[in-house]
Amino acid sequence: MHTNHLGRALAVTLTLALTTTACGGGADPDEAVPGDATPSESPETRIPAEDLSGFVMFHVGGGEPYLTFHGADDGVQRTQLDLSGVVAGDLNIDAMQAAHFAFTADFRYAAYEGASGVHLGSLDDAAFAYGDTVLLQPEETGSFGDGAYAYERPAFSPDGSELWMVRSDDSGGPDQIVATSVTDAGQAAPRQVGEVPRGTVPVRYTEPGWRPALVSLDTVYAIGSGNELQVADQAPAEEGPSGLRYAVAGDEIIPINFRSDGGGGYIGPLNAAGGTGEVTNLHRFSLSPDGELSNETEVVGDLGVVMDDYWADAANQRVLVTANGRFFQAPFEGAGEPEELFPELAFEGPDAGSSEIGDRLLGFFPVPE
Secondary structure: OOOOOHHHHHHHHHHHOOOEEEEOOEOOOOOOOOOOOOOOOOOOOOOOHHHHOEEEEEEEEOOEEEEEEEOOOOOEEEEEEEOHHHHOOOOOOOOOOHHHEEEOOOOOEEEEEOOOOEEEEEEEOOOOEEEEEEEEEOOOOOOOOOOOEEEEEEEEOOOOOEEEEEEEEOOOOOEEEEEEEOOOOOOOOOEEEEEEOOOOEEHHHHOHHHOOOOOOOOEEEEEOOOOOEEEEEEOOHHHOHHHOOEEEEOOEEEEOOOEEOOOOOEEEOOOOHHHOOOOOOEEEEEEOOOOOEEEEEEEEOOOOOOEEEEEEEHHHOEEEEEEOOEEEEEEOOOOOOOEEEEOOOEOOOOOOOOOOOOOEEEEEEOOOO
């Protein structure tokens, strides 16, 4: 088990983390950027991929944010990672929201949207913390109401090679999407990707664990497997079958209130009130961009309690469910009753089970292929 106690990680982080400020036009080559000081790769110190997967919880303890990773079958804490280094004291007005953070699929890079711009940091395995932080800001400066620009709403490409951001201003015009390599961020201006409607948000905001308050999901942007921009408009609610809400980008479906099953199909509640009512059962199904529903199979029958959330575990051909704080599993084929895995997540360390405002279950994250 690779459990990191927050006190130890924080002490090391404060010693090692170097926070730098870099404008979009370039940075001092002597300043640290992700990639200059590569996180330890030695077998003795590198955190195994399995310990950076499973159920991931976002916490705020002692005013500082951190993550805990828990086994999907037993809920036991495997790892704890300190996020204070990537925040670097740049508190947003609602700083400790999980929505301000983004991570690569392997959790080896983290981004944070602060008041001054977007911070990018890499994982220091030995310290169990994110460090080597670079601050990304647009070249343009100005005050609010005077055309000031800002980088917001960060997201990583599926392969983890690029950090994408929304470049917005207060002029009321459309937003711009820009991207930078995670290994040389701050050394050159981010590349221009494309223009999107004002207020467009990254697709991760559609996930309940990442969704900020008072944010519209009318238009979302996704990053394709070839690092291409996909802009999706949400299908009108009345067009969604059985209360399903989703956005469409060409032939791609981006679920809003249901999930991919990891194999081309989907898992979600059917016939819930508007798709947002109390969810007590789940189906696996196919869905076409024009709204045609097919291949419906019930995978979770009525639990007798309302489900909090659910995720597909494609590698094990099962769906994972939380309900009343308890954790269940059910096979994709729907052949048996849901089985309870464990009653609650288990925490270790000085801030175990911290319940400060901001704690949130981000979801289930499989080991990247």
